[in-house]
Amino acid sequence: MDTMRDRFVTLTHAALDRDPKVALVLADISVPAFETARSRHPDRVINVGIREQLMLGVAGGLAIEGMRPIAHSYAPFLVERAYEQLKVSLGHQGVGAILASVGASYDWSAGGRTHHAPADVALLDALPGWHVHVPGHPDEVESPFSDALARRESVYLRLSTRQNASSRAIAPGRLHVVRRGRRGTVIAVGPMLDPTLAAIEGLDLTVLYATTARPFDAATLRETMPPAPTVLRSFASHDVALVEPMVEGTSSHVVSAALVDRPHRLLALGVPRVELRRYGTPEDHDRAYGLDARGLAERLTRFFR
Amino acid sequence: MRRRIEYRDLHHSLTRMTGAEKHAPSATSTLDALYVLYDRVLDVAPERVDHPDRDRFVLSKGHGPMAYYAVLAARGFFPSDVLDGFGGFDSPLGHHPDRAHVPGVEVSSGSLGHGLPIAVGIALALRARNHERPNAQSNAAQSSFGRPNENTVAPRTPRVVVMLGDAELDEGSNHEAIAFAARAKLDSLTAIVIDNDSASLGWPGGIATRFEGEGWLARTVDGRDHAALERALVAPGGRPLAVIAKVEPKHG
Numbered sequence: 273m274d275t276m277r278d279r280f281v282t283l284t285h286a287a288l289d290r291d292p293k294v295a296l297v298l299a300d301i302s303v304p305a306f307e308t309a310r311s312r313h314p315d316r317v318i319n320v321g322i323r324e325q326l327m328l329g330v331a332g333g334l335a336i337e338g339m340r341p342i343a344h345s346y347a348p349f350l351v352e353r354a355y356e357q358l359k360v361s362l363g364h365q366g367v368g369a370i371l372a373s374v375g376a377s378y379d380w381s382a383g384g385r386t387h388h389a390p391a392d393v394a395l396l397d398a399l400p401g402w403h404v405h406v407p408g409h410p411d412e413v414e415s416p417f418s419d420a421l422a423r424r425e426s427v428y429l430r431l432s433t434r435q436n437a438s439s440r441a442i443a444p445g446r447l448h449v450v451r452r453g454r455r456g457t458v459i460a461v462g463p464m465l466d467p468t469l470a471a472i473e474g475l476d477l478t479v480l481y482a483t484t485a486r487p488f489d490a491a492t493l494r495e496t497m498p499p500a501p502t503v504l505r506s507f508a509s510h511d512v513a514l515v516e517p518m519v520e521g522t523s524s525h526v527v528s529a530a531l532v533d534r535p536h537r538l539l540a541l542g543v544p545r546v547e548l549r550r551y552g553t554p555e556d557h558d559r560a561y562g563l564d565a566r567g568l569a570e571r572l573t574r575f576f577r
Numbered sequence: 578m579r580r581r582i583e584y585r586d587l588h589h590s591l592t593r594m595t596g597a598e599k600h601a602p603s604a605t606s607t608l609d610a611l612y613v614l615y616d617r618v619l620d621v622a623p624e625r626v627d628h629p630d631r632d633r634f635v636l637s638k639g640h641g642p643m644a645y646y647a648v649l650a651a652r653g654f655f656p657s658d659v660l661d662g663f664g665g666f667d668s669p670l671g672h673h674p675d676r677a678h679v680p681g682v683e684v685s686s687g688s689l690g691h692g693l694p695i696a697v698g699i700a701l702a703l704r705a706r707n708h709e710r711p712n713a714q715s716n717a718a719q720s721s722f723g724r725p726n727e728n729t730v731a732p733r734t735p736r737v738v739v740m741l742g743d744a745e746l747d748e749g750s751n752h753e754a755i756a757f758a759a760r761a762k763l764d765s766l767t768a769i770v771i772d773n774d775s776a777s778l779g780w781p782g783g784i785a786t787r788f789e790g791e792g793w794l795a796r797t798v799d800g801r802d803h804a805a806l807e808r809a810l811v812a813p814g815g816r817p818l819a820v821i822a823k824v825e826p827k828h829g
Contacts, residue, residue, distance in 0.1 A: 292709045295702070315705035318761075323753035326694045334696020336684065337706070341698075357750075360691045365684065366677055 277374050278432040281305045281430075284342060284372075287421055289312050293339045294421065299327040301345045301535035302374070314351040323445040331369040332361030340370070340421060347430070353397060358426075368426035370417075370522040373488035376432035377517050377543055382551040390543035393485055394522045396428055403427040406462035406517070410485055411439035419444040434463035434517065434554060442483045447492040450479040452525055454498045456511030457577050461485060461523065464515045464563070471568035475576055485523060490530030497534075509535045513572055516542040517563075539567065539575045582616040582651040586804075590647035594663035603641025606773045606800070606824045607740060611648045613806040614738060614769075623653045626680050629706070632672045632735045633699050637692020638742040638771070639673040646670050646679075654681035676799065690748025691767060696739035697754050700766045707734050734765045738810075743772040743784060746822050752787075758817045759792030767818040768793075771800060776828040788819035800824040 274282075281302070287294045288309050295316040296306060303310075303319050310317040315398045316339075320326045324345060331341040343350065350373045351358070362369055377390040396402045403425055405416035413431065420427035441446050448457070450469070453476040453517075460468040469479065478496050482489070497510055510531065516522050520542035527538055543561055550560065558564040562571060587608060598604075615621070619632045636645050643663070650657040655669070662668035669678035673687030684695050741751065758766055770784055781788065787794035794814040798805040800822030809820045 292596070292705075295705065315708050318701060320753070320757050323688075323757065325750040326697065326753035326757055329691060329694020329696035329750065329754065330701060333695040333700070334692075334702045335698075337696070337699055337702035339702050339705070356688065357691065357694070359686060360685075361695055365695070 275411050276407060276410050276435070277302070277305075278414050279410045280344075280372055280417065280429070280431055283414060283417045284344075285309050287342075288316060288476045291340070291421070292316070294425060295334050295341045297327050297331050297334070297341055297343045299324050299345050299349065301349070314315060316361050324349045325357055328354045328357035328369075329361045330455075332365055332367060333343045333360065335367035335369055336365055342370040342372060344372045346375040346387065347392050348375070351392040351395055351428075352389060356463050358396070359399055361504070362426055363401070368401075368424050370420045370427045370429065371380070372429040372431060374431050376430050376434070378557045380552055381554045381557045382552060385547060385549065390517070390519045392430065393428070393518045397522065397525075401425055402428065402486055405444065405483060406430045406485050407432075407442075407483050408436045408462040408481070409439035410435065413440050415442060416444045416484065422429075429457070430462070432463055432517070436463060436466040438464075440481055440547070442481070445484050445487065445489060447489040447496075448481040448483070449492070449496055450481050452496065452498075453477040453479070456513070457497055458515060458572065459493070459523075459527070461516040461518070464517050465563045467558070467563065467568055468515045468572075471567035471572050475573070477576065482523075486526070488523065488526035488530065490526070493527070493530050494534075509537050511537050511539075511576060513575055515538040515563075515568060516540075516543065519543050519545060527554070537575075539571065541571060579622070580653050582612060582648065582797045584612055584616075587612060587644070587651060590650060590660055591643050592656060593657075593660040594643045594646065594670070596664045598641065598643070598664065600641030600672075601643075602773065602775075602827045603638060603742065606645075606742075606771045606827070607636075607638070607641070608644040609801050609803060610740065610769055610771060610806055610822045611825075613810065615648045615652050615802050617807050618810045618811050619738065620735070621652075621681065623680060626654070630733070633683045633696070633703075633737045635692045635696045635699070635737070636674060636682075636686055636741040637696070638689065639686030639692075640742075642670075642672070642674045645674060649679065649681050652681075653678065677742035678693050689742075689745040690750040692739050693741060693751050693754040696737050696766060696768075697758055697763065700737040700758075700763045701761070703735050703765065704738065704763070714759055718796070719822050731780075736765050736767060737768045738769065740769045740771065742775065743770055743780065744775040744777070745785070746770065746780070746784065747776055747778075755788060755791050755793070765816055765818050767820065769810075769820045769822055772821050772823045784821045785819065793817045793819045795819040795821065797821040797823060
């Protein structure tokens with residue numbers, strides 16, 4: 273089966289062939305995958321070498337001239353290495369780009385902390401106006417990619433080797449309703465859907481699947497919330513759990529903002545803010561962080577008890 | 578008809594911008610190079626700020642933009658009365674220039690080390706656009722430095738000129754761009770480095786050497802000599818061009 277990265281490569285080739293305003297800026301990552309595109313469009317497939325600040329400065333310059341740049345690299349180098357360029361070369365110029373990362377969170381767990389970037393979305397959250405997509409399956413890459421091409425704003429496409437067993441009929445910008453329940457709501461982001469569903473087996477919960485993290489679909493969350501479960505409804509609390517493959521609490525603020533007028537309890541599960549100096553497999557890290565089905569089940573069951 | 582700039586008027590314009598901007602040496606060090614660019618070199622005009630074939634200028638060293646504002650006002654990009662509000666809450670003229678506020682400002686700047694990488698992106702975009710055009714000429718044939726030739730039928734690749742400071746070159750992002758530009762054959766790109774000897778650790782071997790080592794054509798001139806600046810800026814190069822404009826030391 274294709275990976276999310278494979279789909280991104282195929283879609284980007286097609287976009288370059290179709291639209292002379294699309295340009296791809298690389299910093300040595302994935303260069304072989306784009307050799308064909310580079311031979312067809314040498315002016316618009318640009319490898320700047322291992323120079324991430326330049327990659328994003330170039331993306332800004334291309335966007336200023338009306339092009340739709342796609343910058344692509346490994347997540348820590350794309351978002352963390354040149355963070356000020358995201359602020360100044362894109363945001364402050366009033367222009368946007370598509371950033372497509374691979375190596376989400378701890379996809380390359382054995383690569384160690386330097387190659388882990390669970391804070392990418394939290395960092396982007398400090399900048400205004402970003403759209404953030406976190407697909408959970410290769411089949412869920414195309415629609416946010418097409419949506420991103422049609423926009424002028426900055427869009428982050430977070431591609432991962434972690435994925436759910438099957439895709440869902442997602443729509444960019446919308447939470448997908450997986451099922452409805454009465455006890456509370458769980459929001460699972462991207463590849464966390466399958467372990468979340470395994471963890472809450474037997475619990476009567478609404479499950480919302482988020483592949484667009486920003487802007488957050490507050491309307492669907494509110495519409496699908498089960499009634500508060502007490503007689504004293506105005507004092508009753510809605511229970512919401514958030515399960516993210518990113519840093520713990522990354523999306524807490526948007527959920528809280530969505531429910532500002534409704535008393536609620538929020539449990540935010542994600543990658544803790546620790547310097548875990550371990551290697552192994554992504555599954556090893558899931559267990560260490562309590563993000564495997566068993567660890568999630570313990571915490572979610574306790575919360576919704 | 579190009580609106581000429583009266584150089585002596587620029588000094589008066591500078592005095593209209595008051596307040597604690599803190600970068601007066603930056604403003605005075607760039608004045609002559611900016612004057613020559615806007616009076617004699619760049620193909621820009623206030624009535625065609627969005628024209629696709631205009632030249633692009635990027636003030637990367639956004640500190641001390643008073644000289645930049647004075648020159649833009651003198652060329653008619655905005656009324657000179659606007660200078661009086663410099664730095665005020667309702668003024669379009671901040672202590673660092675903002676393209677959203679000031680006509681003729683191509684790139685918002687302030688923090689150092691961003692302008693040259695962005696200028697590289699602009700030059701790449703303009704080259705790609707020209708190659709997509711019907712009847713596009715070879716890039717070498719399009720490279721026309723200096724004032725535009727009105728008899729030229731095919732579109733020229735606009736020049737992209739970026740102004741930096743010698744201390745700004747401390748920022749590593751510049752060196753990513755310097756290394757890349759010549760390899761990418763960006764002969765439409767010109768970097769002017771205003772050298773007032775303000776880099777804390779200096780540039781042993783000279784700034785020109787840094788550019789030449791990466792394949793640029795580099796020229797070092799007196800940054801107060803208008804004729805020398807013009808010659809350095811308009812002569813064809815066939816490679817990215819660096820003009821090192823030496824002015825009196827900041828702490829001299």
